[in-house]
Amino acid sequence: MEFSAAKSPGSIARTRREFLCDALGVLTFASARQSFALSRAASMLQPSAKTIVVTFGGGARDDETFAEDGQQNIPHLLQELLPQGTFFTQVVNKGILGHYVATASIVTGTYERFDNFIAQPPPNPTLFEYFRKGLRRPVNDAWVIAPSNGFQRIGCSSNSAFGPEWGAGVILPKRLLSAALPGRKGKDVDLLHLLQDNYEMPVYQPEESEEGRELHLAMLESTLKVSVQEFVEHARTLNSADELSIYIAQQLMHQHAPSLLMLTLHDMDIAHAGAFSLYVDAIQRADRLCAELWRIVQSDPEYKDRTTIYILPDFGRDSDGDPAGNGFQHHRTGGALARTTWMLALGPEIRQGRVVERAIESVDLVPTIGCRLGFATSTGGRCIGELV
Amino acid sequence: MPSWLRYIDRRTLHRRTGVRPDQLKQEDFARYAPVARAFAESHLALLQRLPLSICPSFLQQIEQLDSSFPAERATLQRMCDFLLQLAQDRLTALTEPFREIHLSSQLEKKDWVQAPAEFIAELTAELWSSGQIDRFRAASVALFAAVPAPEELPDRLTLVVLGQDATAPASTVLRKVGRRGVTLTALRAEELSSQIFAAFRRHAEASSEPYAHWYVDGGDPWKDSYRTIAGTVAVSYPELDPVRIQTLSRMEQIVSSGNAGAEEMRARMTAMNAQELGTYTVTADPVLRRFYTELFTQSSGPQIFSTTFVQWTGRELVRRAQPRTLLLRYAPRQRYQPFNEMLREPEPSSLDPEGSLRDAEMAAYYTWIEMNRITAPGKGSYVVWLENTSRAVIIGNGAPGGTESSNPMNLEQALKQFC
Numbered sequence: 001m002e003f004s005a006a007k008s009p010g011s012i013a014r015t016r017r018e019f020l021c022d023a024l025g026v027l028t029f030a031s032a033r034q035s036f037a038l039s040r041a042a043s044m045l046q047p048s049a050k051t052i053v054v055t056f057g058g059g060a061r062d063d064e065t066f067a068e069d070g071q072q073n074i075p076h077l078l079q080e081l082l083p084q085g086t087f088f089t090q091v092v093n094k095g096i097l098g099h100y101v102a103t104a105s106i107v108t109g110t111y112e113r114f115d116n117f118i119a120q121p122p123p124n125p126t127l128f129e130y131f132r133k134g135l136r137r138p139v140n141d142a143w144v145i146a147p148s149n150g151f152q153r154i155g156c157s158s159n160s161a162f163g164p165e166w167g168a169g170v171i172l173p174k175r176l177l178s179a180a181l182p183g184r185k186g187k188d189v190d191l192l193h194l195l196q197d198n199y200e201m202p203v204y205q206p207e208e209s210e211e212g213r214e215l216h217l218a219m220l221e222s223t224l225k226v227s228v229q230e231f232v233e234h235a236r237t238l239n240s241a242d243e244l245s246i247y248i249a250q251q252l253m254h255q256h257a258p259s260l261l262m263l264t265l266h267d268m269d270i271a272h273a274g275a276f277s278l279y280v281d282a283i284q285r286a287d288r289l290c291a292e293l294w295r296i297v298q299s300d301p302e303y304k305d306r307t308t309i310y311i312l313p314d315f316g317r318d319s320d321g322d323p324a325g326n327g328f329q330h331h332r333t334g335g336a337l338a339r340t341t342w343m344l345a346l347g348p349e350i351r352q353g354r355v356v357e358r359a360i361e362s363v364d365l366v367p368t369i370g371c372r373l374g375f376a377t378s379t380g381g382r383c384i385g386e387l388v
Numbered sequence: 389m390p391s392w393l394r395y396i397d398r399r400t401l402h403r404r405t406g407v408r409p410d411q412l413k414q415e416d417f418a419r420y421a422p423v424a425r426a427f428a429e430s431h432l433a434l435l436q437r438l439p440l441s442i443c444p445s446f447l448q449q450i451e452q453l454d455s456s457f458p459a460e461r462a463t464l465q466r467m468c469d470f471l472l473q474l475a476q477d478r479l480t481a482l483t484e485p486f487r488e489i490h491l492s493s494q495l496e497k498k499d500w501v502q503a504p505a506e507f508i509a510e511l512t513a514e515l516w517s518s519g520q521i522d523r524f525r526a527a528s529v530a531l532f533a534a535v536p537a538p539e540e541l542p543d544r545l546t547l548v549v550l551g552q553d554a555t556a557p558a559s560t561v562l563r564k565v566g567r568r569g570v571t572l573t574a575l576r577a578e579e580l581s582s583q584i585f586a587a588f589r590r591h592a593e594a595s596s597e598p599y600a601h602w603y604v605d606g607g608d609p610w611k612d613s614y615r616t617i618a619g620t621v622a623v624s625y626p627e628l629d630p631v632r633i634q635t636l637s638r639m640e641q642i643v644s645s646g647n648a649g650a651e652e653m654r655a656r657m658t659a660m661n662a663q664e665l666g667t668y669t670v671t672a673d674p675v676l677r678r679f680y681t682e683l684f685t686q687s688s689g690p691q692i693f694s695t696t697f698v699q700w701t702g703r704e705l706v707r708r709a710q711p712r713t714l715l716l717r718y719a720p721r722q723r724y725q726p727f728n729e730m731l732r733e734p735e736p737s738s739l740d741p742e743g744s745l746r747d748a749e750m751a752a753y754y755t756w757i758e759m760n761r762i763t764a765p766g767k768g769s770y771v772v773w774l775e776n777t778s779r780a781v782i783i784g785n786g787a788p789g790g791t792e793s794s795n796p797m798n799l800e801q802a803l804k805q806f807c
C-alpha cells in the first residue's frame with residue numbers, strides 16, 4: 001500500500017471558491033442561511049412539489065468539472081443551471097467510496113458499510129420509504145432509475161419498520177434493453193454499447209433469467225407504456241446508457257408524474273479503463289443531459305416551477321498528486337479529493353446564484369428533502385440550512 | 389510420502405494461523421525464495437516489532453524480492469534498515485497508530501506470513517467497512533515520511549511521444565505540460581525520432597545498471613536499436629500480445645462462468661501467474677516475467693487499451709524500476725466498444741487516434757508527476773513530442789513554465805539550453 005499526504009478540505013474549498021468566483025462573478029454567501037421555517041416550507045411545497053435527485057454514479061473530480069481546467073466540460077451546469085440555483089462547493093462523503101454503497105448512503109442519509117459488490121437492500125430506511133410512508137404517497141410516486149450493478153436493491157431497505165411496501169420502483173435501463181433484445185444481440189451490435197454494466201473492471205453482466213426478462217418486459221409495457229419495438233428503435237438513436245436513462249425518466253414523468261425521482265448517470269465510470277478522453281466525454285454528456293432534464297421539467301406542466309433538482313456526484317476520484325492512486329482512473333485512496341465533491345440545487349424556494357462554501361455531507365441530502373417536503377427522517381445527516 | 393500429500397500446496401505445510409508479529413520465527417520464512425528468506429531473517433527483529441495491521445505489507449514486498457527490480461530491493465533495504473536502527477521509542481511512536489487499528493478476530497487468524505497479499509486484500513476491505521481507512525492512511529503517510537530520501541539521486545531523462553495519426557491542431561494540445569515548461573515550435577519533425585534515439589543513448593551510456601533504461605511503445609516500435617544500449621529494456625504492446633490475449637481469454641472464462649463480479653474478477657486476476665499466462669514465451673528473465681504478467685493482471689485497462697498500457701507501464705516502472713532513462717511512445721488505441729466485445733476480440737476493429745491523443749496528453753502529465761517523485765530538484769529532464777510535428781514541450785531546470793520558443797534547434801541543443 002502506498003500513501004501520500006492528504007490535501008486539506010479547507011484548501012479544496014478555497015480553490016473551488018476562487019474558480020467559481022472567477023468564472024461566474026457571483027457573490028458568495030459563506031454563512032448566509034435562509035430562514036424558511038420548516039412548516040412554511042412544507043406547506044408551500046405540498047402537495048404538488050416534485051423532487052428529482054441526479055447523482056453522477058461515476059465519481060467526478062473537480063479537475064474535470066468545476067475547477068479551471070474542467071469548466072470547459074460543463075458549460076450547461078456552469079452557465080445555465082448554476083446561476084439558477086445554490087451551489088455547494090464542499091460535499092464530503094465520509095463513507096465507503098464504492099458506487100452502490102455510496103449511493104445507498106446518499107439515499108438512506110446514513111453511511112452504509114455493506115459490501116459494495118453484493119446487491120443487497122440497505123439496512124437503513126431509504127428516502128423513498130420515508131417519503132411514501134410519511135406522506136402516504138402511492139406506489140407510483142417514487143422511482144429510481146439506476147445502473148444495474150447492484151442498484152436493483154436500492155429502492156427499499158431491509159428495515160422492518162419500512163421495507164418494500166413503502167419502497168420506490170426501480171428501473172434498470174440496461175437490463176430493460178437487454179430484456180428487449182433476446183437473441184438479437186448479434187443483430188443489434190449497434191446497441192451493445194448501451195449495455196455496459198460495470199466499469200470497475202472490464203467485465204459485463206451475465207445473461208438474465210427468463211423470469212427476470214419477462215418482468216422487465218412487463219415493466220416496459222405496463223409502466224412506461226412503450227412497446228418493445230418502440231423502445232428498441234428509440235435506443236438505436238442514442239449514444240450511451242445515460243441517454244437511455246434520461247429517456248426513461250421522461251417516459252416515467254409523462255406516464256406517472258412521480259413526486260420523487262432519482263437517477264444515476266454512470267457513463268463516466270469508464271474512467272476505470274484509464275482512457276481519459278472517454279471519461280471526459282461522459283462528463284460532457286452528463287452536463288448536457290442535466291440541462292436537458294431541466295428543460296424537460298420546465299416544459300412539463302406537472303413539473304414546471306414546482307420541481308427541485310439536486311445534482312451531485314456520489315464522490316470524487318483520486319487526485320493527480322496522490323501516489324497511492326492513479327489520478328482520475330480510480331477512487332481507491334480515500335484521499336480528501338476523492339471524498340469531496342459538490343452539489344447543485346435548483347428549483348422554487350432555492351436561492352439563485354448562491355455559492356455555499358461551508359462543508360456539508362452527502363448524507364445531509366435525505367434529511368434536507370424531508371425538511372423541505374415535511375416528512376420525518378432518522379439519519380446520520382442534518383438538514384442543510386441554506387435549503388430549508 | 390502418501391500420493392495425496394503431493395497435491396497439497398507447499399505453503400500449507402508451513403501454515404501457522406493466528407500468529408502475532410512478535411511470535412515470528414526464522415522458520416516461518418522457510419517457504420520464501422532465497423533472497424526473500426535471507427532478507428526476512430536478517431530483518432526479523434524489525435518484523436517482530438511491527439503491528440499486525442502493517443507487518444504483512446512489509447512481508448508482501450519481502451516475499452517478492454527474488455523477482456524484484458534492483459531499485460525495489462534497494463528501496464526496501466533502505467527503509468527496513470532505517471526502521472531497524474531507529475530508537476525503540478521513536479519506532480513505537482510511528483507504529484502506535486497501526487496498533488490502534490482494530491482488526492476482526494477472523495482477520496487475525498489468517499495466515500498472513502505465507503499469504504500476505506490475501507491478508508492485505510481483506511484488511512483493505514475491513515478498513516473501509518469499519519471506517520478506519522483514513523486513520524490507516526494517515527499512519528502510513530507518517531511512517532513512510534519518516535524514512536529519509538536517499539542522498540544520491542541520479543539524473544533522469546524522460547521522453548514521451550504521442551499523437552500518432554491524430555489531426556488535432558498542434559496549437560491546441562500539450563497545454564497541461566506546457567504550463568510547466570517551454571513549448572518548442574521549430575523542431576525538425578523528420579529528424580526527431582533519430583534525435584530522440586541519440587538523446588536516449590547519450591543519457592543511458594552514463595550508467596549500464598540492469599533495468600535502468602526503458603523504451604515502451606504502444607504500437608509497432610521504432611526500428612532504432614534501443615536494445616543494444618547496455619541496461620536497456622525495450623518492450624511494446626504487440627510484443628506482449630501473447631500475455632495480453634491469454635489474460636483476456638481467462639477473463640472471458642471468468643465472465644462466462646457467471647461469477648463475474650468486480651471483486652471476484654480482481655481476486656482471480658491477481659492470482660494468475662506467469663506460468664499460466666505463458667509469459668515465458670516473451671522473456672526468460674524472471675524479473676521481467678513477473679513485471680509483464682502483473683501489467684495485465686494487476687491493472688484495469690491495459691488489457692484493452694494500448695494508451696492505458698503505456699501509461700500504466702510508465703507508472704509501474706517509476707515506482708518499481710525507477711528508470712534513469714524512460715521513453716514512452718503512444719500509438720492509437722482501439723475505438724471504444726462494449727467491454728465484452730473487446731474481451732472477445734483482442735484485435736482492434738478500428739482505431740481512435742484523436743481520443744488516444746487526449747488520453748496520452750493526460751498520461752504524459754501523469755508521467756511527469758511520477759518522475760518528479762523519484763528525481764532530485766534540478767536533476768530531471770522531460771520532453772514530450774507531438775509526433776510528426778515540429779512541436780514539443782521541454783521541462784527542466786532552465787525551462788521557464790508557460791513560455792514558448794520558436795528558435796530552430798535540435799533536441800540536443802534544447803536539452804542543453806533548458807535542462
